[in-house]
Amino acid sequence: MTPLAGYLLVAALLFAIGLAGALTRRNAILVLIGIELMLNAANLNLIAFWRYGPHPEALTGMMFAIFSIAVAAAEAAVGLGLVIQIHRHAHSTNLDDMNRMKG
Amino acid sequence: MSFVFYVLAALTLAGGLAAVMLKNTVHCALALTVAFAGLALLFLELDAQFAGFAQILVYIGAVAILVVFAILLTQGSETPKDGVYSRYWFSGLVIAAGVFAALGWAVLQSVRVLPHQTAVPSVTVLQIGNALMGRYVLPLEIVALLLTAALIGAVIVAMHEKERAK
Numbered sequence: 001m002t003p004l005a006g007y008l009l010v011a012a013l014l015f016a017i018g019l020a021g022a023l024t025r026r027n028a029i030l031v032l033i034g035i036e037l038m039l040n041a042a043n044l045n046l047i048a049f050w051r052y053g054p055h056p057e058a059l060t061g062m063m064f065a066i067f068s069i070a071v072a073a074a075e076a077a078v079g080l081g082l083v084i085q086i087h088r089h090a091h092s093t094n095l096d097d098m099n100r101m102k103g
Numbered sequence: 104m105s106f107v108f109y110v111l112a113a114l115t116l117a118g119g120l121a122a123v124m125l126k127n128t129v130h131c132a133l134a135l136t137v138a139f140a141g142l143a144l145l146f147l148e149l150d151a152q153f154a155g156f157a158q159i160l161v162y163i164g165a166v167a168i169l170v171v172f173a174i175l176l177t178q179g180s181e182t183p184k185d186g187v188y189s190r191y192w193f194s195g196l197v198i199a200a201g202v203f204a205a206l207g208w209a210v211l212q213s214v215r216v217l218p219h220q221t222a223v224p225s226v227t228v229l230q231i232g233n234a235l236m237g238r239y240v241l242p243l244e245i246v247a248l249l250l251t252a253a254l255i256g257a258v259i260v261a262m263h264e265k266e267r268a269k
Contacts (some may be wrong), residue, residue: 002219006104007149008210010112014119014138016203021123023195024188029128029173033135036166037119040142043154051149054217056224059234063242065154069161070246074253076166080173081261087177088263096189 007048015041028083028093032076039072107148115141126187128174136167150223153231 018037025031043065050061087093118138125131139162146155189195235243 001104002215003104003108004219005210006108006112007145009207010116010145012203012206012210013116014142015206016199017116017119017123019202020196020199023198024192025123026187026189027128029170029177030123030131030187033122033131033170036135036162037122037138040139040162043158044142044145047146047149047151047154051151051224052220054220056220057226057230059226059231062151062154062226062231063234063239065151066157067239067242067246069154069157070250073161073166074249076169077257078253078260080169081257083173084176084261093177 002052004048004052008045011041011044011048014038014044026094026096028086028095029080031095032079032083035079036072036076039068039075043068105148108145111141111144111148115145128178129171132167132170132174135170136163139163139167150226153226153228 015038018034018041021034021037022031023034025034046061046065046068050056050059050065053061083093086098090098092098115138118134118136118141121134122131122138125134139158143155143158143163146152146158
């Protein structure tokens with residue numbers, strides 16, 4: 001197994017863990033944590049391809065990862081703000097309780 | 104595959120597993136920090152120093168703190184009576200296992216077309232700065248706009264609505 005395949009397998013496993021967390025937990029914050037883990041797994045893939053692919057001096061994968069980190073930070077801020085507002089409104093962060101679009 | 108890689112991968116995966124499996128929500132946030140730190144160390148192991156330190160600053164420094172704040176501002180660390188897993192946890196687990204099986208199969212079965220680079224790329228912060236200000240200046244500006252919009256949007260979304268109702 002090449003080093004690249006090792007890193008890709010770790011990223012795939014981390015993605016699956018994050019997906020399992022996002023699909024099985026009932027707390028909205030834990031679902032966001034799962035989504036963050038999935039985004040990080042994608043970043044690991046980008047960095048691994050940058051390191052072991054041709055032309056690392058072009059910095060393409062590294063730039064992708066850096067922009068992805070910035071977008072993920074924005075997503076986390078807005079997502080957690082939404083969770084706080086939902087908790088204030090419904091007094092719960094349980095996703096199984098939130099089955100209506102009407103407030 | 105070096106010994107350091109296995110240790111870091113085990114640390115990251117253990118942190119990720121604990122972050123999605125622990126019952127106490129605050130413990131989940133702390134385990135998430137461990138997973139982020141493991142990922143940052145994996146980035147450093149991949150000779151991506153800039154991305155590794157950006158990961159430490161953004162994820163451990165900001166996102167993990169934000170998650171802890173959100174947990175403490177909502178229900179705190181109390182565990183709900185009716186379990187932490189949703190009603191559909193089994194189908195979620197099956198979907199995740201299927202996705203991992205497909206990804207793992209694709210990684211292990213794929214044939215390498217490009218030559219494997221073993222030389223360590225020497226990338227300085229000067230080169231990264233030049234690339235950000237040159238070739239990638241438009242994405243950089245868009246990210247700046249996005250971060251500003253997200254900052255204002257998060258504050259507006261989480262703001263009290265009492266003044267508006269009057």
